[in-house]
Amino acid sequence: MTLPAELREMENEVERLRTQKEDAIRTQAFEVAARLRDTERKLRAELEERKTEWKEQRSKAKTTVTEEDVAYVVAKWTGIPLQQLEEAESAKLLRMETELAKRVVGQEEAIKAVSRAIRRSRAGVKNPNRPVGSFIFLGPTGVGKTELAKALAEFLFGTEDALIRVDMSEYMERFSTSRLIGAPPGYIGYDDSGQLTEKVRRRPFSLVLLDEIEKAHPEVFNLLLQILEDGRLTDSYGRVVDFRNAILIMTSNVGTRQFTLHTNLGFAKAGDETFSYDKMRETVLNELKRAFNPELLNRIDEVTVFHPLTLEHMRQIVEVMLRRLQEQLKERQMSLQVDDAAKEFLIQQGFDQNYGARPLRRAIQRYVEDGLAEEVLRGRFADGAAVRIRKGEGAGLLFEGAEPVEATQ
Template structure:
């Protein structure tokens, strides 16, 4: 007689489940080896090789068990606006989670500039308005404790919010307004800030000046050389003597900065990277022109240089978008209205 007891069934089911998990883990490790995170990120982000390598290395340590599992992984992204900080956070979430909508949490810290707005962050305590609704962050973290959480423009947050974040980074847990604790040690927290962005940009421009001159001489008409960026590194001395004092003066607490695993620096685009941005933006509108109007857009090399010249250090890639809108989309719109596609900027049309 066969005994179909609960114990016997468990003995037969568990080994198969364990073998499946081991097999799945080996497949994921093999996929990471063949298609590393750096390569995935570079498919979506132009330039910022130093930032990509720093983030990928930290996540690789986490994936392979070479990290302190008692604390979550915490990044601080520094650099000018429109330079790829938010996009890199999104791509990390896409890599870590199949369901990006659930696995990526974005908090605009400019909404938490006042002391009373802390309640929106973790929820109001009992007896206060909004207690039953809970906090914006706690609700989302409870639904996905291992999410990639982006704290955008963290330098604008009230100091009391930073105190809550310190507990979150240090202990990997967060207590909401209802007194319930959320364990989120497996989450990845990314903060972005424009603090010291001018200092970083000017230092990077000094380092890049000589390299950029070399890059310009090497560029060829076939644009294949444009795909190569200029890899420069911020010196340790600059980080310690210039950037860290600025961060300490702004955040006013060493323990907060001490819980950051990696401070990641985003640098101004080189000329070759600007050309890539221009090509990407022109290709986007060329596709739209073909789909919407059955019009084929073409351009010569001087057009790329002209549009790249509209780069603004403070607005990053957004300034390239604005330049293309002004010099391409506006004339195209007017020409479409008058049914006359003929103007001087794009001579190869």
């Protein structure tokens, strides 16, 4: 039984008076000790009286369980934040494409395919014994495959922590595949739970991302067949793990490397974007059929080939990345403004035809985050400062606050 804050403060005050009284007695300040004793007795009597009244009121009151209490308990069990549970499911699903497009740029087809599959499952027109959705994301590096998985986890479950990421390059050997469900009895690692099954068992409402699935040993695909068909998997302890409330996404670069030797897949010119994508899609899908067995592909809800990025996409992506940096700076009550010339400079520095949008992130780290961090450490920008970044005369950016400073290269 927890006392109200007011009564706890009174208890602390009584304890403080008792300590002062004992100190006064040790120093032979008996008059002070007598006054403290009288004050302590009076306050202790008042405390006991108020405790009695509080206990009587508590015994008469009836405890009521509200909708908020139930929602809080369910949120703790499932890992889905409270605000997501309170929001109407239908309204959230109808605006799915709009919300995902705020984070993932230039991949409208992939977003629509994922949204359709999720709505089918949530509307109850899909086999209930299978996962909520199963997808294969194909395409060159740096075009948003993993970012879409993160955005989907945050949209459906309220946090990116609901994303269970498994790097399949760790399961290239036959003996390593058992780590997904746990080592069998008598083998080293039996006491350790499965890398995949234990995480899903503890958080059944989650998104499982199998990154670079083409690197996995073929035995891994046998485990995936059971998940995709029956929505369950048995771990090394004999416990049945339910995957019916999970979303399964596999990413792969299969078929894109040989295409990169002749064309630049990370970006495409505006004029030949359609031609480049159609040719790449055909090549990638043909290679996918050669790399994976038909029984696995037949159980996948959607196979999506991501589009190459154009310069127009890059202008949208730099806005997304800078907006994310602005959200981080809000923790220090700082604001950030970047003019158009500075954004174009970042795009030029982050342009790499072979690696998609990832070089842009490194350019922002080098020219914006590093320069801003140095100025904060120098004391030019304190908490609550407003920072404006513009293109300098040379090959750098200017940070305007107390005074313009050339960014460190």
